[in-house]
Amino acid sequence: MDTLQGKHAVVTGASRGIGLAVARRLLAEGARVSLMARDAAALEAAAAGLGGDAAWQVVDVADQASVAAAFARAGAADILVNNAGQAASAPFSRTDAALGQRMLDVNLSGAYHCIQAALPAMLEAGWGRVVNVASTARLTGYRYVAAYCAAKHGLVGLTRALALELAGKGITVNAVCPGYTDTGIVQEAVANIVRKTGRSEAQARAELAAGNPQGRLVRPEEVAHAVAMLCMPEASALNGQAIAVAGGELM
Secondary structure, eight states, X not given: OOTTTTOEEEEESTTSHHHHHHHHHHHXXXXXXXXXXXXXXXXXXXXXXXTTOOEEEEOOTTOHHHHHHHHXXXXXXXXXXXXXXXXXXXXXXXXXHHHHHHHHIIIIIHHHHHXXXXXXXXXXXXXXXXXXXXXXXXXXXXXXXXXXXXXXXXXXXXXXXXXXXXXXXXXXXXXXXXXXXXXXXXXXXXXXXXXXXXXXXXXXXXXXXXXXXXXXXXXXXXXXXXXXXXXXXXXXXXXXXXXXXXXXXXX
């Protein structure tokens, strides 16, 4: 299709799951893609699985110096997809300061650092797309993930503030908010439910899928479709939005 021909996209958390699906979709749309994540071996395997058409850089998004170095190596980005994230669950009474800070560092500060690194080139070019992968947890509350919910709510607040600030500069800033998606994070959640409740894996997956009116988990490719749509040149009027990809769970 080549609708993003000539554009350079950076995707964080891109070695698996939603990030890898996004990278694959943006490549199919003609973009040049740089994968970023913490695990070099996983990144190398992901790039190979994409046919060797993607570059990759190791980065810890919670570390501003690591982010600055990775973006300097990758080169100017026209598109930034902030997908890197972690979800840790615990009752609030057992969510200590370290866990709370880790959720903020990865899910909110990580996006903040990456936007700061990517934005100067976008401003110079007079064009850019920033898509933050949030969660339906930013649109509502979920039990036992208070710190994660707080970080994702903050991410959408950052999205909206920057959307207004950059609206006249050719840059859009949006968020996609997936429901429970069939990724490694959900597999970890399923294992946690099995371990703590004694339910079977099938029962745990069904419990997570029950919140989706379609009765299923979202597929990473469906989230990637929404991300790619927001990156298109024709999407310039879509700005400051938080789009739920959740089968109608939230409206």
